Amino acid sequence: MKLLVIGCGGVATVAIHKCCQNPIFTEICIASRTVSKCEALAEKLASKTNAKLTTAKVDADSIESLTALMKAFQPHTVLNVALPYQDLTIMDACLACGANYVDTANYEAENTDDPTWREIYEKRCQEKGFTAYFDYSWQWAYQDKFKKAGLIALLGTGFDPGVTSVFTAYALKHYFDEIHYIDILDCNGGDHGYPFATNFNPEINLREVSANGSYWENGRWIETKPMEIKREYDFDGVGRKEMYLLHHEEIESLAKNIPNVKRIRFFMTFGQSYLTHMNCLQNVGMLSTTPVEFEGHEIVPIQFLKALLPDPASLGERTVGKTNIGCIFTGIKDGKEKNLSIYNICDHQEAYQETGLQAISYTTGVPAMIGTALIASGIWNGAGVFNVEEFDPDPYMDMLNQYGLPWQVNENPVLVD
Ligand code: NDP
Secondary structure, three states: EEEEEEEOOOHHHHHHHHHOOOOOOEEEEEEOOHHHHHHHHHHHHHOOOOOOEEEEEEEOOOOHHHHHHHHHHHOOOEEEEOOHHHHHHHHHHHHHHHEEEOOOOOOOOOOOOOOHHHHHHHHOOOOHOOOOOOOOHHHHHHOOOOOOHOOOOEEOEOOOEEEHHHHHHHHHHHHHEEEEEEEEEEOOOOOOOOOOOOOOOHHHHHHHEEEEEEEEOOEEOOOOOOOOEEEHHHHHHOOEEEEEEOOOOOOHHHHHHHHOOOEEEEEEEEEEEHHHHHHHHHHHHOOOOOEEEEEEEEEEEHHHHHHOOOOOOHHHHHHHEEEEEEEEEEEEEEEEEEEEEEEEEHHHHHHHHHOOOOOOHHHHHHHHHHHHHHHOOOOOOOOOOEEEHHHOOOHHHHHEEEOOEEEEEOOOOOOOO
């Protein structure tokens, strides 16, 4: 099966490592903006796989550039592990060339000052009640196009979104008649030794974390100020950590796809140093996406900041500790209320030894490969735009165990108040 991977950053590097371990992928083209990164990775992996590896330069903001590459390579499936800014152009090119589409993050506009985008965004804020720059409406709007073309678009197969939604589908299938409460807990107990760095693309990460929080309750969104809701939790394998409620994209799809759910929240752990740096950068305007004039050049502050921060793909060697990411469910089985958690613990150094990347790239790249493999093999099939929780979770859960992200079930978890 021919796979085209777009992007060659931290997540892509892990996903491609893992695709090279899966015999379903016989030919893999690694394409990105900086082709030298693709060439270096292909060279590193060539002796470790039976898949034929090729590389290409592509501008994923341009449908023309994408379609020219896809027409030449003729992929069965395209894995988008570039940035959320490119989701729609890549989906359009897949439709034009008859390829399935897979990604790990929903569409986000790069230029949030664009008046056409802004008008739609402000209407959505009013209608839905949350102000995050990203939401599923843009990609769900492709439903009929993918259906008509007989193709699949699989959205959000990273860890969160991705595995956390598969955990939910698995819990519903095997442990509950109804799930009423879902708390998604994302704990990174890793230490990279820098005063401040982000674990994945800094621009996307800081835009997400500095935004208002929100959660879903009784059929509507409740929005909070950034970091307004804080809890402490004792994570297996990591220990006690402070965590904060964030808006997160899988809340939107789970609210749509899990019947009878009453509340969905997402918490992420942050250390005090990270928060102090982020607040300071925000207060001085360094997180702004609006271009400013500086000595005759136009610069976007958050993009300039990205150039100063450590590349997340370079953190692997120095990061020690573990991640613990999973979900706590409360619901009903055979008329009785019950609680359950499902989670994975991933060790930064083990991830680094295998792929050269830290656990955040690892925990995203492995599920990116799994979702892509399930589409490529036809085990997950159909036509249209899907979120991962809409498919049978069992083969995905088996592959998590097989490909380096083993999970655990706790039938007596501590709940979050
Ligand atoms: P990186 O910044 O490390 O990598 C992004 C890659 O995309 C780079 O290789 C970059 O090229 C390439 N790229 C960017 N713009 C273009 C373009 N216009 N044309 C072609 N290639 C382009 O990001 P990460 O690997 O950290 O993240 C990748 C994706 O994974 C993001 O969408 C992120 O949101 C998502 N993610 C999802 C998670 C989940 O759990 N669901 C968790 C973490 C991340 P260049 O090398 O030239 O910069």
